[in-house]
Amino acid sequence: xxxxxxxxFVIITLIPSFWVALSSNIVHAAFSLFFTFFGxxxxxxxxxxxxxxxxxxxxxxxGILVLIIFGVMMTQRAQMEHISTRLPxxxxxxxxxxxxxxxxxxxxxxxxxxxxxxxxxxxxxxxxIGNLLLGKYLIPFEVASVLLLAVxxxxxxxxxxxxxxx
Amino acid sequence: MADLYxxxxxxxxxxxxxxxLGIVLTLGFIQFNSLFxxxxxxxxxxxxxxRLGPMEVGPHGIIQTIADGIKLVGKQLITxxxxxxxxxxLAPVIVLMxxxxxxxxxxxxxxxxxxxxxxxxxxxxxxxxxxxxxxxMAGWGSHNKYSLLGAIRAVAQNIAYESPLLVTVITAxxxxxxxxxxxxxxxxxxxxxxxxxxxxxAFLIFLISATAETNRAPFDLPEAESELVAGFHTExxxxxxxxxxxxxxxxxxxxxxxxxxxxxxxxxxxxxxxxIWFLLKSYVLVFMFLWFRWTFPRVRFDQLLGFAWKVLLPIxxxxxxxxxxxxxxxxxxx
Numbered sequence: 001x002x003x004x005x006x007x008x009f010v011i012i013t014l015i016p017s018f019w020v021a022l023s024s025n026i027v028h029a030a031f032s033l034f035f036t037f038f039g040x041x042x043x044x045x046x047x048x049x050x051x052x053x054x055x056x057x058x059x060x061x062x063g064i065l066v067l068i069i070f071g072v073m074m075t076q077r078a079q080m081e082h083i084s085t086r087l088p089x090x091x092x093x094x095x096x097x098x099x100x101x102x103x104x105x106x107x108x109x110x111x112x113x114x115x116x117x118x119x120x121x122x123x124x125x126x127x128x129i130g131n132l133l134l135g136k137y138l139i140p141f142e143v144a145s146v147l148l149l150a151v152x153x154x155x156x157x158x159x160x161x162x163x164x165x166x
Numbered sequence: 167m168a169d170l171y172x173x174x175x176x177x178x179x180x181x182x183x184x185x186x187l188g189i190v191l192t193l194g195f196i197q198f199n200s201l202f203x204x205x206x207x208x209x210x211x212x213x214x215x216x217r218l219g220p221m222e223v224g225p226h227g228i229i230q231t232i233a234d235g236i237k238l239v240g241k242q243l244i245t246x247x248x249x250x251x252x253x254x255x256l257a258p259v260i261v262l263m264x265x266x267x268x269x270x271x272x273x274x275x276x277x278x279x280x281x282x283x284x285x286x287x288x289x290x291x292x293x294x295x296x297x298x299x300x301x302x303m304a305g306w307g308s309h310n311k312y313s314l315l316g317a318i319r320a321v322a323q324n325i326a327y328e329s330p331l332l333v334t335v336i337t338a339x340x341x342x343x344x345x346x347x348x349x350x351x352x353x354x355x356x357x358x359x360x361x362x363x364x365x366x367x368a369f370l371i372f373l374i375s376a377t378a379e380t381n382r383a384p385f386d387l388p389e390a391e392s393e394l395v396a397g398f399h400t401e402x403x404x405x406x407x408x409x410x411x412x413x414x415x416x417x418x419x420x421x422x423x424x425x426x427x428x429x430x431x432x433x434x435x436x437x438x439x440x441x442i443w444f445l446l447k448s449y450v451l452v453f454m455f456l457w458f459r460w461t462f463p464r465v466r467f468d469q470l471l472g473f474a475w476k477v478l479l480p481i482x483x484x485x486x487x488x489x490x491x492x493x494x495x496x497x498x499x500x
Contacts, residue, residue: 027306031253034299054288062295062328069302070321073314124284126345 006046013039030069037061051126185270188280192269196262200415201231207456214460241404246309249401253307258402258409261300264293265413268420273348275433275441286347287335290424294379294417298324301388301398304410308401316397319467320388323378326474327385331375333482334368337489338428341365351432358431364489369429371482373454376421378474380414382455384462385470422451 016035023029037060044053133141174183205220205228212219220227245254271286273279283289298321305317339345341362342353359365378385389397399410426432426447433440435447465473 027250028252031303050283051285051288054285054292057292058288058295062292062298066298066302066321066325069299069306070318073302073306073318126284 006043009039009042009046011039012036012042026072027069030065030072033065033068034061037065048123049125051129184280188270189266192266192280195269196265196412196416199419200412201235203415203418203452204231204234204411206453207459210453210456211460214457235408238404238408243406244401244403246401248309250307250309253303254401257300257304257307258406260303261297261409261413262416264296265416265420267293268424271347272420272423272427273351273432274444275439278441279348282348283346285345287339287345287350287424287428290420291332291335294420295324295328297413297417300413304402305398308398310401312394312396313398313400316388316394316400319394320381320398323381323385323387323470323474326471327375327378327478330371330474330478330482331379333479333486334372334375335428337364337368337482337486340486340489340493347427347432351427351434354431354434358429358434360429362492364485364492365429367481367485368489369425371478371485372425372429373451374478375474376425377455377458378470380417380421380455382418383459384465386459386464387467387470418452418455419448422448422455425451 013036016032016039019032020029020036023032037056041053041056041061044050044056174186208230209219209226211217220230223230223233245251268290270280271283271289301320302317305313305315305320308314338350338359341359342350344350344353360369381388388394389399394400399407402410423444426444430447430451433444435443438446
């Protein structure tokens with residue numbers, strides 16, 4: 001049952017992500033991300049990370065994805081623009097992606113994964129994540145918040161300048 | 167009935183049986199709820215304007231919506247020539263997808279909840295905001311300037327009102343100390359959250375934001391008839407249009423039910439059984455949405471956004487801090 005669900009979610013994640021990379025219609029590419037994010041959320045839940053899975057839906061799909069699509073639509077002539085998926089930097093791209101893939105593979109094989117024959121019962125993770133964020137990882141958490149605040153202020157500043165010029 | 171249930175449990179196991187039954191009941195309820203709400207809206211609208219509303223089909227027009235539904239099923243599905251075919255066809259399909267999920271985590275009766283999830287409340291908000299995505303899909307896919315304008319308005323509005331809405335939800339979660347919907351109801355056994363001063367303020371902000379989130383008047387700018395024809399669903403006809411309608415009315419009920427669970431004690435109430443209280447309270451909130459629509463004039467778009475970012479969000483944030491302080495104080499006194 002779990003294997004079947006895993007395969008389904010992997011398919012939901014992978015096939016649209018090919019579409020994201022290969023589609024020449026930029027709006028379609030952006031919408032395909034929806035299925036990819038959704039599949040990833042499903043994988044999280046399957047691995048027992050319920051909080052992370054739901055946050056994936058809440059933040060990535062209904063937050064970031066909507067902003068991406070919004071940005072794509074606001075781009076001038078997004079509709080007519082058929083972006084070429086055959087770029088001149090093909091060789092450099094291939095080298096780069098092989099390197100990234102290799103890096104991932106090294107990381108996957110070097111990590112000592114806990115070997116389980118049976119998946120453990122999912123345990124609630126929310127309170128533990130909260131305790132860790134406000135305890136052990138307080139400083140990285142705060143640094144990330146400051147970064148986000150800086151981005152907010154910066155965005156407001158950029159918009160403000162362009163309004164003044166008009 | 168019991169026999170059939172036993173057989174299902176034998177065949178599928180406990181969890182799956184409950185899940186499947188829950189989904190079937192939910193889908194049934196969605197249909198019933200929309201039929202009822204559309205009739206109710208027309209009746210309420212009528213009586214508020216000193217009219218009678220639908221009267222012809224059945225006593226007090228009670229089966230008017232069913233007649234309308236049959237008409238919609240029979241209508242041709244028109245696909246304009248220049249639409250983006252994929253997005254145009256996918257949008258009305260996806261719009262109903264997240265809706266049944268939200269029902270699964272709602273506690274409707276003491277001990278009755280289909281999926282008792284630890285992150286239930288997050289699940290509801292995670293999936294109900296997919297609504298924005300489908301509106302964007304429909305608006306862009308229609309290849310129509312009114313649709314696109316409606317979709318853009320919907321996104322700006324939904325992002326703006328999601329912030330205060332989620333902050334009030336966090337306030338309620340803080341008070342209940344859990345993200346689990348059943349635990350939130352359990353936490354209100356002594357006093358409903360709305361009867362605390364910070365709870366009352368949070369509930370008010372929740373109501374306003376929820377009205378905007380469901381694109382209801384006075385915040386119905388994404389589909390303002392007088393400026394945008396019908397907004398994002400201008401190009402949709404027949405059952406495709408009906409799907410958007412179905413989703414809108416179901417979302418109204420979900421938002422009301424979530425409000426009831428977070429602030430009004432869920433299924434709690436004297437004498438009557440739990441699920442009747444739950445439905446009663448939810449429909450009272452739904453009635454308030456109808457009441458708003460026929461009472462307030464539509465706001466302007468800059469007023470709408472300014473109100474969310476400059477008024478609601480700061481108040482909600484201050485309220486959150488006050489609630490946190492209050493909880494600490496109560497703990498100290500105990």
